[in-house]
Amino acid sequence: MSSYQxxxxxxxxxxxxxxxxxxxxxxxxxxxxxxxxxxxxTNVDCFMAVGTAPTATTTDPILPAGTxxxxxxxxxxxxxxxxxxxxxxxxxxxxxx
Numbered sequence: 001m002s003s004y005q006x007x008x009x010x011x012x013x014x015x016x017x018x019x020x021x022x023x024x025x026x027x028x029x030x031x032x033x034x035x036x037x038x039x040x041x042t043n044v045d046c047f048m049a050v051g052t053a054p055t056a057t058t059t060d061p062i063l064p065a066g067t068x069x070x071x072x073x074x075x076x077x078x079x080x081x082x083x084x085x086x087x088x089x090x091x092x093x094x095x096x097x
Contacts, residue, residue: 014094020046020083024056027078027092035075035094041068044088046081054080063090070095 014032018025020042030052031038040048040063047060050073062084063069073079079092 016079016092018079018081018090018092020044020081020088020090022083022085024080024082025090026054026080030076030078031073031094033075034096035073037095038071038073038079039068039093039095040071040079040090041093042066042081042088042090044086044090045084046088046090047084049080050077051080052076052078054078056080056082058082 014035016027016029018027042063043065045065046063047056047058048063049056049060050071065088081090
């Protein structure tokens with residue numbers, strides 16, 4: 001009998017929350033050296049971007065409200081998001097394999 005192993009391990013203490021509005025917000029810190037994947041959860045529709053100096057705009061992909069998704073990243077990356085309308089919160093948690 002095999003035991004289930006989740007695909008990613010959450011790295012403790014490596015969560016950043018962004019307060020979203022219709023102006024882009026960026027994580028204050030670059031991802032740690034162990035981070036290869038991030039878990040993103042949001043309670044508002046938002047545009048999103050990942051990179052060394054990202055600026056989310058209305059031409060970027062939309063992450064729908066209520067979504068939890070995973071993205072591959074580099075340790076020097078940051079995450080940027082902008083609410084489609086209104087305000088909300090987005091959580092970015094670093095993970096590793």
